[in-house]
Amino acid sequence: MDYFDVVVIGGGGTGAATAYDLSLRGLSVILFERGELTSGTTGRHHGQLHSGARYALGDPHIAQECMAETRILRRIARDTIEYNQGLFLAIDDEGEALTPDFIAACREADIPAMEVPVQRALELERRINPKTRRAVLVPDGTIDAYRLAMRFFASAVARGAVVRNFTEVIGIDSSQGEVQGVRVRQIRTGLEQRYACRAIVNAAGPWADKVAALAQQDVPVTPAAGTMVAVEGRLTNMVVSRLRRPGDGDIIVPQRRLSIIGSTQRKVDDPDGLRPLGEEISFLLSSADELIPDFSKQPFRSAWTAARPLAGRSSEEGREISRDISVIDHGKTGKLKGLFTILGGKATTLRIMGELVSDQVAQYLDVDEPCRTALFELYPYDYYWRLS
Ligand SMILES: Cc1cc2nc3c(=O)[nH]c(=O)nc-3n(C[C@H](O)[C@H](O)[C@H](O)COP(=O)(O)OP(=O)(O)OC[C@H]3O[C@@H](n4cnc5c(N)ncnc54)[C@H](O)[C@@H]3O)c2cc1C
Numbered sequence: 491m492d493y494f495d496v497v498v499i500g501g502g503g504t505g506a507a508t509a510y511d512l513s514l515r516g517l518s519v520i521l522f523e524r525g526e527l528t529s530g531t532t533g534r535h536h537g538q539l540h541s542g543a544r545y546a547l548g549d550p551h552i553a554q555e556c557m558a559e560t561r562i563l564r565r566i567a568r569d570t571i572e573y574n575q576g577l578f579l580a581i582d583d584e585g586e587a588l589t590p591d592f593i594a595a596c597r598e599a600d601i602p603a604m605e606v607p608v609q610r611a612l613e614l615e616r617r618i619n620p621k622t623r624r625a626v627l628v629p630d631g632t633i634d635a636y637r638l639a640m641r642f643f644a645s646a647v648a649r650g651a652v653v654r655n656f657t658e659v660i661g662i663d664s665s666q667g668e669v670q671g672v673r674v675r676q677i678r679t680g681l682e683q684r685y686a687c688r689a690i691v692n693a694a695g696p697w698a699d700k701v702a703a704l705a706q707q708d709v710p711v712t713p714a715a716g717t718m719v720a721v722e723g724r725l726t727n728m729v730v731s732r733l734r735r736p737g738d739g740d741i742i743v744p745q746r747r748l749s750i751i752g753s754t755q756r757k758v759d760d761p762d763g764l765r766p767l768g769e770e771i772s773f774l775l776s777s778a779d780e781l782i783p784d785f786s787k788q789p790f791r792s793a794w795t796a797a798r799p800l801a802g803r804s805s806e807e808g809r810e811i812s813r814d815i816s817v818i819d820h821g822k823t824g825k826l827k828g829l830f831t832i833l834g835g836k837a838t839t840l841r842i843m844g845e846l847v848s849d850q851v852a853q854y855l856d857v858d859e860p861c862r863t864a865l866f867e868l869y870p871y872d873y874y875w876r877l878s
Contacts, residue, residue, distance in 0.1 A: 491685065491686050492520075492602070492685050494519060494520040494652070494686075494687050495512075495519065495687065495688055495689065495855060496517050496518070496689045496690070496851060496855075497519075497521075497671070497672050497687045497689075497690045498519060498521040498522070498691045499500060499690065499692050499701050499720050500521075500522075500523060500691055500692070500693035500694040500695060500697070500698075500701075501525075501526075501527040501528065501637065501643075501655055501728050502509070502528060502530045502532035502695050503522060503528070503532040503789070503837050503840035504532075504693040504695065504832055504843045504844065506640075506643045506646060506840070507692075507840040507841050507845075508691050508693055508832065508843070508844040509521045509642075509646040509651045509844075510642045510645045510646035510649065510844065510863060510868075511644070511844040511845055511848040511861055511863050512651075512691075512839075512848050512851060512852075513646050513649035514704075514862045515852055515857055515859035515860075516849050516857065517852075517855065518648070518650065518839065519651040519652070520687075521651065521653045521654065522620055522649070522657045522674055523655045523851060524659070524677060525652070525655065525656065526655055527640070527643060527653070528635065528636050528639045528640070529798075530694075530695050530696070530761075530874070531642055531695050531696060531761075531796045531797060531799065532635060532695075532793055532837060534635075534795075535635055536630075536741065536750060536752040537632055537634075537745045537835050538630060538633065538729055538741060538743045538838075539554040539560055539571050539573075539630060539631035539632060539633045539838055540556065540565070540630065540836055540838040541556060541557055541576060541601050541630045541631075541863060542554060542556030542557040542560070542579065542596075543576065543592075543596050543601050543603060543628040543731075544736055544741070545736070545813070546592065546595035546601060547588070547592060547735060547810060548735065549590065549814070550595065550599050550811055552601040553595070553596070553601060554610070554723065555839055555842060556685060556836065556838050556839060557599060557629075557748075557843075558600075559838055559840065560631070562841060562864045563638075563838075565743065565864075565867065566841075566863070566867050566868050567638055567641050567867075567868050570633065570638040571631050571632065572631055572632040573629070573634055574632055574727050574728050574729065574744065574748060575630060575631070576625040576627070576628045576630025576631075576728055576729040576730070577611060577625055577626070577627060577628075577728045577730050577733060578592065578603075578625065578628060578732070578733040579587065579611070579618060579624075579625055579731070579733055580622065580623045580624040580626075580733040580734075581619050581621060581623065581732065581780060581781070582623075582734075583720060584734050584778045585623065585624070585733040585734050586623045586867070586868065588733060589624045589626065589733060590733075592626065592733060593605060593626060594798055595801050596626075596628060601628060601629065602629060603628045603760060604626065604628075605624065605625065605626050605627075605628070606625050606626070607625075608622050608623065608624065608625055610625075611625035611786060614616050614728070615637075615726045615727070615728055617782050617784070618726065618730060618781065618782055619780065619781055619783060625732070626733065630728070630731070632743055632744060633837060634817060635837060636871075637871040638837070638840070639840070640871035640872075641868035641869060641870065641871045642840065642844075642867035643871075644870065644874040645868045645869045645875065647873075647877045647878045648719050648869050648877055649852065649871065653874075653878060654674070656676065656677040656678055656719055657676050657677065658674060658774055659672050659684070659701065660673050660674060660704070661673035661704055662704045662829070663684070664705060664826055664828075667826060667827055668826070668827045668828050669687065669688070669705070669828035670686060670687075671684055671686040671687050672685050672687065672690065674682070678679075685807060687828075688827060688828060689828045689829075689851050689854055690829050690830070690854060691830050691847055691848075691851060692709070692829065692830065692831040693832050693847075695799040696711060696713040696761035696797040696798065696799040697761060698831050698833055699711040700797060702790070702831055705820070705829055706824075706826075707823075707824045707826055707831075708824065709824065709831050710803040710832070711799060711801065711803075712800040712802060712803055712811055712832065713757070713759075713760070713761040713798070713799070713800075714757055714758070714800050715754075715755070715757075715761075715764050715795040715797050716753035716754055716795065716796060716797075716798060717752070717757055717766040717770040717771070717774065717792045717793060718750050718752035718794060718796075719750065719766075719771055719775060719792075720748045720752050720793070721748065721749055721751075721785060721786075721793050721818075722747070722790075723747065723749060723788050723789075723858070724748070724749060725742070725749040725782050725787055725788065726749065726782065727744055729741065729743050729744070731781075732780070738774075739751060739754065739777030739778065740777065740781075741753070742778055742785070743770075748791055749778075749785065749788070751774045751777065751785065752774065753774075754773065754774065755798070758797060759763065760820055761797035764795040764796065764797060765795060766793040766794060766795045770793075770795075797829070798813075799806070799815070799833050799834065800833075800834065801808070801814070801815075801833035801834035802816075811832060813836065814834055814835075815832070815833070815834045815835040815837070815839065815843050816831075816833045816844050817830060817831070817847050818830065818831040818832075819850055819854075821854070822852055827854070830850055830851055832844075832846070832847040834875045841863055841864065845861040845863060845864075849861065
């Protein structure tokens, strides 16, 4: 039976960053993904590099974290991000009244937010709502969701990590309260294999509870489905957000030659097979028109839905659950040493998620190596295929 120090379950951005981090600390790592790499939430998100401004009023810790990670990604993964800036628009009484507090909260979180005269905002982005009352510039951006994650995969593989896609983890073996390994099934051939390991990282995003259940562990997850709609045409160059407390349909992200409005939030039982609802699409298009009139008149390109891996249980839509990152050491919570679950966060914070869980794994394995993922530029994304 093959042996690795650590098995990572889940080939989204979080799993990729974790595999890279652990490999840099000198550990042998194998990662399993049941589908194609990034086929979970990572490959379907809105594509916004969060400066953190969206969270500044309600969740200053997350706001600060997003800004810090934005600065790091600028160094280590520059070409996977478009640093196109973001414009928050106050278009009603609520937004207008909130503007001073919003700017103060951004600055408190180290986010350089600056109010610009509405006339100037209209010169920068001529399609935005001409009835805008106040406008604030922040350092948001657009992420190439696939390439950013693939740069972490390429860097992990360059450091010796093994990545197996289309391979589902179907069992977790343990003995006397410690993990011993995993059982996997190759999706294409049905072949089942066992791998021995000393630690397992459950980075299965909205499926994390199902993976934990393989080891009879309880992980509180609320899969919260969000829908996005893309229309043809790059209507703005900046990310345009509605200045108000975070809600549905308040961000438009330019992505290549498309403009994407998102998102919505509804609780679902199963994160698989999600489809957009007709009423979500109508709601998003009319919300987009409030920020960019005529958005809905552009040729429709597509609509899709992805599940947020919210860390916590909710009987409602999950809005009250923080987007904060959560690391669960099952040796402490569920009496299974060597199993760690990483949840929550954002695509923007994939690197720090890898760091936080790897810190705990390294400590468990008595490895005295610090995180170094913020120090080096990542390998180009296409090195993944050259090296693996
Ligand atoms: C609607 C929406 C919009 C968003 N917009 C943004 C945004 O604009 N900016 C931003 O920064 N963040 C955004 N996010 C958040 C971001 O998408 C997620 O936080 C991030 O993608 C989660 O990545 P992950 O690797 O943790 O999970 P995932 O990408 O879901 O990866 C988990 C993987 O585990 C695999 N898996 C599950 N079970 C098994 C098993 N048994 N064996 C092997 N593999 C398994 C799955 O196939 C999946 O690929 C958005 C999220 C949603 C839902």
